[in-house]
Amino acid sequence: MTPQLQQAIRLLQLSTLELQTEVQEALESNPMLEQDEGGNSETQEAPGGLNGTERDARVTSEENTETIPDELSTDSNWEDVFDTGATSYSAPESGGSRDIMETVTVSGEGLNDHLLWQLELTPFSQTDEHIARNIIDAIDADGYLTTSIEAIHKQLDDRLDIELDEVRAVLHHIQQFDPIGVGAQDLRENLLLQLQQFDAGTPWLKEAQLLIRDHFNLLSNRNYTRLASKMKLATDDLQHIIHLIQSLNPRPGSAFDTAEPEYIVPDVYVVKKNGQWQVELNPDSAPKLRINNLYASMIKRGNNSKDNNYLRDNLQEARWFLKSLQSRHETLLKVSSCIVERQQGFFEHGEEAMRPMVLRSVADAIEMHESTVSRVTTRKYMHTPRGIYEFKYFFSSHVSTESGGECSATAIRAIIKKLVAAENPAKPLSDNKMASVLTQQGINVARRTIAKYRESLSIPPSNERKRLA
Numbered sequence: 016m017t018p019q020l021q022q023a024i025r026l027l028q029l030s031t032l033e034l035q036t037e038v039q040e041a042l043e044s045n046p047m048l049e050q051d052e053g054g055n056s057e058t059q060e061a062p063g064g065l066n067g068t069e070r071d072a073r074v075t076s077e078e079n080t081e082t083i084p085d086e087l088s089t090d091s092n093w094e095d096v097f098d099t100g101a102t103s104y105s106a107p108e109s110g111g112s113r114d115i116m117e118t119v120t121v122s123g124e125g126l127n128d129h130l131l132w133q134l135e136l137t138p139f140s141q142t143d144e145h146i147a148r149n150i151i152d153a154i155d156a157d158g159y160l161t162t163s164i165e166a167i168h169k170q171l172d173d174r175l176d177i178e179l180d181e182v183r184a185v186l187h188h189i190q191q192f193d194p195i196g197v198g199a200q201d202l203r204e205n206l207l208l209q210l211q212q213f214d215a216g217t218p219w220l221k222e223a224q225l226l227i228r229d230h231f232n233l234l235s236n237r238n239y240t241r242l243a244s245k246m247k248l249a250t251d252d253l254q255h256i257i258h259l260i261q262s263l264n265p266r267p268g269s270a271f272d273t274a275e276p277e278y279i280v281p282d283v284y285v286v287k288k289n290g291q292w293q294v295e296l297n298p299d300s301a302p303k304l305r306i307n308n309l310y311a312s313m314i315k316r317g318n319n320s321k322d323n324n325y326l327r328d329n330l331q332e333a334r335w336f337l338k339s340l341q342s343r344h345e346t347l348l349k350v351s352s353c354i355v356e357r358q359q360g361f362f363e364h365g366e367e368a369m370r371p372m373v374l375r376s377v378a379d380a381i382e383m384h385e386s387t388v389s390r391v392t393t394r395k396y397m398h399t400p401r402g403i404y405e406f407k408y409f410f411s412s413h414v415s416t417e418s419g420g421e422c423s424a425t426a427i428r429a430i431i432k433k434l435v436a437a438e439n440p441a442k443p444l445s446d447n448k449m450a451s452v453l454t455q456q457g458i459n460v461a462r463r464t465i466a467k468y469r470e471s472l473s474i475p476p477s478n479e480r481k482r483l484a
Contacts, residue, residue, distance in 0.1 A: 157268045194264070222246065349383070367426050
C-alpha cells in the first residue's frame with residue numbers, strides 16, 4: 016500500500032476531535048496548507064479541492080509530480096496499526112468558526128486534596144497528623160476507606176509507638192470531615208455517619224438508624240415484609256423510613272470527581288426536509304483547507320534547488336492530504352446515508368421500530384469492504400432529532416418472529432425498558448414474564464436472552480427492583 020492510501024485510511028478511522036488535531040498538525044508542519052477563513056469566492060475552495068489560482072501555480076513537471084487519481088479509494092483490508100489516542104484541539108482565534116473545545120474547564124479539586132486541606136486546618140499533633148495522612152491516602156474516590164484500620168496501623172512507623180486505638184480515634188475525627196460519610200469502611204457505616212448529622216428532631220431518624228444498624232441485610236435484599244414485621248411497623252411508616260435513607264448519598268466522594276468530561280462532536284446531521292430524511296456533514300467535521308497560493312506560486316518549473324524541491328514536496332503532500340479529507344467525507348456520507356435509508360422506522364417511530372442490520376449489508380449496498388464500513392462506524396456520531404448516536408448503535412443482531420420476520424436486539428431492549436418503566440413496583444416483572452409478554456407480541460425470546468438484554472441495560476433483576484407500594 017502506498018503511503019498516500021495509508022494516510023487516507025488513517026484519516027478515515029479518526030474521530031472528529033482526533034481529525035481536528037491531525038488537521039492542526041498538518042497546518043503547522045506543511046507551509047503549503049492554510050485554513051480557509053471564508054475569503055472571496057475566487058480563492059475559496061471546498062475541502063479537498065483546489066482553487067483556480069492554485070491550479071495556475073501547479074508544477075507541471077511530470078518527472079517530479081505524481082498524478083493524483085480522481086478517486087482515492089480507502090476501501091482496503093489493511094490492518095489498523097496506528098495509535099490514535101484521544102487528544103484535544105483549539106481552533107485558531109481568527110475566523111468566524113466556533114472553537115469546539117471552548118467549554119473545556121479546568122479540573123476541580125479532588126477528594127484527597129479537599130481532605131488534606133481540612134487536615135491542615137485541624138489542630139492535630141504531629142503524630143496524629145501523620146496518622147491522618149496515611150488514612151486519607153487509603154480513601155478512594157467514592158469516599159470509602161479501602162484499607163483496614165489494622166493494616167494502616169501496621170504501616171505506621173514503629174518508632175512512633177502508635178497504638179491501634181489512636182488510629183481509630185484519628186479515623187473517627189476524619190469521619191467528621193466534609194463530605195459527611197467520608198472514611199466509612201462500608202455502605203452501612205457510611206449511611207450511619209450521615210444520619211448522625213441530622214437534627215435530633217428529624218422524623219423517623221431513630222427508626223432509620225435502628226434499621227440500618229440491626230436490619231441492614233433485610234433492607235439490602237428488599238425483604239420489606241419481614242422488615243416491617245421485625246420492626247413492628249406499618250407499611251406506610253416503613254416507607255417513610257426508607258425514603259429518609261434513600262435521601263442519603265451512597266458515594267460521598269462523587270461530588271469531587273475530577274474525571275475530564277468527554278466531548279462528542281457529531282460527524283453528520285440527520286434532518287427531515289420535504290418529508291425525506293437527509294444526511295448533511297457537520298461543518299466542524301469537514302475542516303476547510305486550501306493550498307497557500309503565495310507559496311505555490313513560488314515553485315519554479317525545472318528548478319531542482321533544495322528550496323524548490325522542498326516546496327514541491329510539500330505541495331504534493333498537501334494535495335494528497337486534501338484528497339484524503341475529501342475521500343473521508345464522501346465515505347462518511349455514503350455510509351451514514353445508507354444507515355438512515357435502512358433505519359427510517361427508527362427516525363419516525365423510535366427504538367421499537369429499529370430494524371436488524373449488520374456491517375455486511377451496508378458494505379454490500381455501497382460496494383465497499385466490510386472493514387471500511389467498520390472503520391467509518393467506529394467513534395463516529397450522528398446528530399438526529401432523537402439525540403446523538405454512534406453509527407454502531409444502528410447495527411444489531413436479530414430475533415425471529417412468529418410471522419417469519421425479524422426483530423432487532425435494539426427493539427427488544429426498548430420493549431424491555433418500556434415494560435420495566437410501566438410495571439408495578441410492588442410486583443416487578445420477572446424475566447420469564449417479560450419473555451411471555453414478548454411471545455404474545457409474536458417475538459420468540461428465551462428467558463436467558465431477556466436476562467442478557469436486561470443486564471446490558473443495567474436493569475437489576477425483579478427481586479432488586481421491588482419497591483413498597
